[in-house]
Amino acid sequence: MRFALAGIVVATVLAVAACSNEGGAVQSGSRVVRGASPEAGKAQIVRYGCGACHTIPGVKEAKGLVGPPLIHFGKRGTIAGFWSNTPDHLTDWIQDPQHMLPGNDMPTLGVTRNEARNITAYLESLQ
Helix, strand or coil, rough: CCCHHHHHHHHHHHHHHHCCCCCCCCCCCCCCCCCHHHHHHHHHHHHHHHHHECCCCCCCCEECCCCCCCCCCCHCCCCCCCCCCCCHHHHHHCCHHHHHHCCCCCCCCCCHHHHHHHHHHHCCCCC
16 A cells, blocks of 8 residues: 555656756747748737837847837736737737727737737747
């Protein structure tokens, strides 16, 4: 009986250790946005002027201080403090932030669904 209990405890400890990042293993955390292009997303970030409000790594023109900096965005847990950071939520937010949270500071810029998916792909790559 003791051996069975000890086996269960050891298996549990090993499973927990395998799921943690305590050992310093590289953790990507990135969520794939199928059919979207991070490179196109970066170009669309420039086109729509997102850098006027946000500091965005990898986008030279993006030095804004109005909105939050988007460094390590792919590791964040929430969007605007309300929605879980999933590709679908982020795409919805980028496409029409006023529909999701009326009166917030982020304007609806007319970003198409495909453009929003590309921007999402770029932001998700920011680890």
